[in-house]
Amino acid sequence: MSSAFCPVKRERLLRMAENIIETNGLTRNYGDICALKPLDLQIPEGEWLSVMGHSGSGKSTLMNLVGGLDRPSAGSLQVGGKDLLALNEDGLARFRREFVGIIFQQHHLVPYLTAVENVMMAQYFHSVPDEAEARHALERVGLGHRLKNRPGELSGGEQQRVCIARAIINSPKLLLGDEPTGNLDHKSTVMVMELLKELRAEERFTVVMVTHNQEVAGWGDRTIYLDDGVLVREERMR
Amino acid sequence: MHRRRWLIHVVLRALSHRKGRTVLLLAVLAMASSLATALGIVSYSMEKRVAEEVRKYGANLIIVPDSARLDVGSGGLNFGVISEPTYLQQRQVEDALAKSALKAERSFHLRGALHHKDADIMVEGVNFSDVRRLFPWWQLTGNWPTAGEVVVGKDLADRLKLKAGDIMECAGKAQTMRLRISGIVSSGGEEDGLLFLALSDLQRALGLEGQLSLIRLMVTAGGETLKKSAASLQMLLPTAKVNEVRQTARTSEGLLAKVKLLMLMVTAVVLISAGSSVAGTMSTTVLERSKEIGLMKAIGGTRWEVMLIFCGEAAMLGVLGGVAGYLFGSVIAQFITRTVFAASAEFVPWFLFVSLGISLFLALLGSLGPMVSVFKLDPVRSLRGE
Numbered sequence: 001m002s003s004a005f006c007p008v009k010r011e012r013l014l015r016m017a018e019n020i021i022e023t024n025g026l027t028r029n030y031g032d033i034c035a036l037k038p039l040d041l042q043i044p045e046g047e048w049l050s051v052m053g054h055s056g057s058g059k060s061t062l063m064n065l066v067g068g069l070d071r072p073s074a075g076s077l078q079v080g081g082k083d084l085l086a087l088n089e090d091g092l093a094r095f096r097r098e099f100v101g102i103i104f105q106q107h108h109l110v111p112y113l114t115a116v117e118n119v120m121m122a123q124y125f126h127s128v129p130d131e132a133e134a135r136h137a138l139e140r141v142g143l144g145h146r147l148k149n150r151p152g153e154l155s156g157g158e159q160q161r162v163c164i165a166r167a168i169i170n171s172p173k174l175l176l177g178d179e180p181t182g183n184l185d186h187k188s189t190v191m192v193m194e195l196l197k198e199l200r201a202e203e204r205f206t207v208v209m210v211t212h213n214q215e216v217a218g219w220g221d222r223t224i225y226l227d228d229g230v231l232v233r234e235e236r237m238r
Numbered sequence: 239m240h241r242r243r244w245l246i247h248v249v250l251r252a253l254s255h256r257k258g259r260t261v262l263l264l265a266v267l268a269m270a271s272s273l274a275t276a277l278g279i280v281s282y283s284m285e286k287r288v289a290e291e292v293r294k295y296g297a298n299l300i301i302v303p304d305s306a307r308l309d310v311g312s313g314g315l316n317f318g319v320i321s322e323p324t325y326l327q328q329r330q331v332e333d334a335l336a337k338s339a340l341k342a343e344r345s346f347h348l349r350g351a352l353h354h355k356d357a358d359i360m361v362e363g364v365n366f367s368d369v370r371r372l373f374p375w376w377q378l379t380g381n382w383p384t385a386g387e388v389v390v391g392k393d394l395a396d397r398l399k400l401k402a403g404d405i406m407e408c409a410g411k412a413q414t415m416r417l418r419i420s421g422i423v424s425s426g427g428e429e430d431g432l433l434f435l436a437l438s439d440l441q442r443a444l445g446l447e448g449q450l451s452l453i454r455l456m457v458t459a460g461g462e463t464l465k466k467s468a469a470s471l472q473m474l475l476p477t478a479k480v481n482e483v484r485q486t487a488r489t490s491e492g493l494l495a496k497v498k499l500l501m502l503m504v505t506a507v508v509l510i511s512a513g514s515s516v517a518g519t520m521s522t523t524v525l526e527r528s529k530e531i532g533l534m535k536a537i538g539g540t541r542w543e544v545m546l547i548f549c550g551e552a553a554m555l556g557v558l559g560g561v562a563g564y565l566f567g568s569v570i571a572q573f574i575t576r577t578v579f580a581a582s583a584e585f586v587p588w589f590l591f592v593s594l595g596i597s598l599f600l601a602l603l604g605s606l607g608p609m610v611s612v613f614k615l616d617p618v619r620s621l622r623g624e
Contacts, residue, residue, distance in 0.1 A: 069536055069618050090540040097538020108533045108621060112255030113248070120244065125538040129244045166537065 020045040020174060020206045021066050025075035028061050028229075035061040037229040038075060045173075048200065048207040050217035053226035059210040060178055062226065066208060067100050067176045068092040080173055097126045101167030101205070105179040107159040109151040115162045116147040119169050126170040137165040141195055157188030161195065168199055175200070177209035181216055193219045249550040256523065260555070263519050263601075267559025268566060270512030271597040275567025275589050277501040280574050283583040284497050297372065297454035299342070299468055300481045301331065325449035326478055334474035340457060340467050345372045346437055347452035350444045352408035359394065361408070361433045363440030372456055373425065380421025388417045388435040392424040408433075410443030509600065516604025520552065524608040531612055532620030541613045548605065548612050556601030560594035567593060 021043035028036040036058040043049050043066075051059045064070035065077060068084050069092075077084045080099050087095055096102075109118045119134035138147055141161040151159055160180060167175060177196075181189040193216060200207060209220060217223045218237060225233040253260045303324040328346060335344065345368040351358040366382050366389075380402035383389055390400050400406070404419045417435060424430055441447045457467050464482060472480040524531070534544045568585065575583040 064618050067536075090542070093535060093538055093540040093543075096536065100538075102536055104621065106621075108529060108536075110530055110533065112251045117248075117251070121248070121534070122537045124241065124244050124248075125534070125543060128241060170538075 018044055019078075020047075020080055021208070022078040023066075023075060026062075026065060026072050026077055027074040028058075028065060028070065029073040035229055036065070036072075039229075039231055041224070041231065043206060043208065046204055046206055047222060048209070048220040050220035050223040051208065051210045051226065052212070052214070052217050052223055056228075057226040058229040059226055061229070063176050063178055063208060063210050066174070067102060068095045069102075093125075097122070097170065099173050101170065101172035101175045103160070103163050103167050103175070103177040103180040105182040107151070107156075107163045107183075109159055109162055109166075111151055114148045114150055115143060115154065115158075115165075118151070118162055119166045122166045122169050134165075134169060137169045138162065140168075140199070141165045155188075156183050157185075157191060160184060160188070160192055164192070164195060164199070168203060168205075171203060172205055175205045175207045177207065177211075179211055180209065181211070181213065189213075189216065245547065245550055246554075248547060249554050252547075252551055253554060259519060259523055263516060263555050264559050264562065266512050266515045266519070267555060267597045267601055268562035270508050270600055271560050271563025271593040272566035272570060273508045274505045274596045275564055275593040276570035276574060277505050278592055279568065279571035279583050279586050279589055280579075281498055281501040282586060282589075283571070283575055283581070284579065285494055286584070287579070287581055297345070297456050298464060298483045299455035299457055299471070300483060301326070301453040301455070301471065301475065301478050302481070303451065304477055304479045323451070325446060325451055326453070326475070328448045328450050331450060331453055331475065331478075334471060337474055338467070338470050340455070340471065342467075343368070343372050343456040345369060345454045346450050347454065348437055348440050348444070348446060348449060349451045350410070350440060350446070352410050352433070352440075352443065354398075354406060354408045359398075359408075359433055360431065361435060361440060362429075363437035364434055365437055366434075369434075372454065375425065376429070377424045378421045379423075380419075383420040383434075383436070385436070386416075386418060386439075387420040388433055389421045389423045390419055391430040391432045391434070392422055393430040394433060395419075395422045406433075408443070410440075410445070412445030413443045415439065415443055509596070513600050513604050516600055517607055520605045520608040521611070524548070524611050528615060528620040529623060531615050532617040535615070535617035536621060545609055545612050548609060549602070552601045552605040552609075553598060556598035557594060559601065560597030561590070563597055564590045564593035 019042045021041065023039055023041045025038040025040065026036060027034065027038050035056075039062070041062075051062060053059045061070070065072055065084075066079055068079070068087070071092075072085065079095075082095060082099075084092065084095065109115075110121060113121060115138055116131060116134045119137055120129040120131060123129045123134060135144070135147055138144060138161075141164050143158060143161050143165065146154060146158055146162075149158075151162070154162065160183075163180070175196075180196075181192055184192060196207070197219065199205075207220065209216070211217050221237055223235045223237060224231055225235070303326050305324045325348075331346070335342070346365060348363040350361055350363075352361045353359075369376070370382065378389065380389070388406070390398075395401065400419055400422075402419050402421050406417045406419065408415050408417060423434065441449060457464055468480045468482045472478070531544055531548075534547070535541070567589070568583075571583040575581050
């Protein structure tokens with residue numbers, strides 16, 4: 001039988017087209033501590049999912065798992081049709097550069113590189129560094145005037161925008177945000193969130209954003225609440 | 239931008255960002271490679287100088303005919319040993335030297351007696367160009383001989399009251415010759431009592447054409463090589479005795495070996511301490527940069543790609559340290575040879591590659607442990623600062 005007509009595979013393929021992320025019994029243990037208890041979660045392509053919960057609730061663990069930064073202890077994890085459990089460490093790295101853009105709370109910019117060079121670093125690991133493209137990405141986030149500044153010469157909000165430019169430079173299908181506004185004041189938070197909204201409208205990537213902030217979570221389409229590694233509540237915003 | 243250019247750019251940026259640490263690592267690498275280079279150049283120069291000094295002692299292989307020996311005695315009495323003068327065929331010796339492919343300076347000699355004014359005087363036939371090359375310490379008053387001319391040893395000249403410009407009439411078994419004295423020679427040895435004339439002239443006068451009584455060889459090698467050379471020549475010349483002038487050989491061999499051993503030991507100590515220093519500094523650097531490494535992995539760098547950046551930094555330091563080490567090393571070598579050995583060291587361009595090799599080796603070897611840490615580092619934990 002041809003694989004195209006195999007009902008099981010067809011159903012799986014159709015599901016893939018709808019859901020960019022699918023987890024079944026996804027679990028992560030750190031020694032005796034269960035950071036994420038068996039979790040079944042589907043995230044449709046293009047959705048903006050906010051993940052909320054207290055410290056230690058498993059939010060970042062979930063984000064690291066779907067971003068291919070960490071490996072589950074049990075369960076299955078499909079991202080963009082890829083079984084992440086089947087990939088080795090370098091395979092996961094390649095998956096991240098092809099598929100994922102990450103925005104960190106601490107920005108994590110390379111201190112000795114300028115804003116444009118920090119963006120080019122992501123291009124280097126993806127394919128070839130292209131300064132013109134990197135400049136354009138920074139212009140899109142409103143940092144056209146700060147291209148040659150190093151992270152130490154930028155404000156928190158500006159550093160976060162460099163981080164966003166770096167995250168979107170390789171046109172990822174999935175954008176992960178680990179409390180991206182956690183270190184920003186209200187004005188900068190709104191600016192960053194509006195920027196992400198605009199970029200998402202243009203690029204049509206899926207967003208998974210971990211946050212403590214109810215207001216930030218409200219920018220998403222759906223919010224899930226984790227408590228002690230368990231999905232306790234789900235709320236659709238629009 | 240080309241990937242390789244970008245990598246070099248990042249490496250340079252990283253190194254210039256940590257100026258203090260970069261300068262420290264460069265200093266360690268340059269110091270180690272410069273000392274190794276300096277000692278290498280000194281050793282190399284001294285080896286050449288010692289070889290030249292040894293040359294001044296004269297030949298280190300001597301070939302003489304294996305003379306027929308006859309015990310003389312009667313009843314229980316033994317009066318000693320007499321030996322008949324024997325000679326070696328010049329052509330046979332030349333063939334043997336050619337076959338052995340020995341790299342050696344050579345000097346052919348024939349000794350005999352010529353009759354002069356009712357007395358026999360000891361004469362030696364030589365090629366004066368060989369003598370001048372092999373025995374540069376001979377002191378000559380006057381000129382080296384041309385055709386029909388001779389030089390007289392200082393003692394002989396004093397005894398016979400001879401001086402440069404005098405004409406001597408000397409008779410051999412086969413021929414009588416009129417010879418003009420072109421100079422008086424002194425070596426401080428037995429040569430001072432001899433008369434020296436062209437080898438072919440003496441061979442004709444004595445009726446010993448193509449015959450030799452002594453061959454002196456200055457082989458530019460010591461130890462085992464010299465022994466092997468002597469053995470191979472002995473095989474090719476069964477009617478001769480090939481003798482190694484052991485004292486000279488041993489002196490040069492021993493001196494060179496001691497100098498080299500000293501240099502090797504000092505170099506080893508320096509390299510070990512420099513390697514440890516590089517390893518320590520690189521480990522600290524990697525530890526400090528664990529978040530940066532984690533970030534590179536998080537944004538898609540594979541373990542090998544991230545490690546390549548750090549290897550690039552180590553290699554860049556190695557190259558810069560090697561070049562600096564070569565330059566400093568050459569200066570130090572000059573200083574050591576001038577102050578300790580009262581000589582000047584050679585400028586040896588190919589030692590640049592030795593210096594580069596040592597510096598690169600140290601930088602990469604010292605970075606091996608830290609590189610393994612880079613390879614293994616977990617991005618999530620390092621970004622968390624764990």
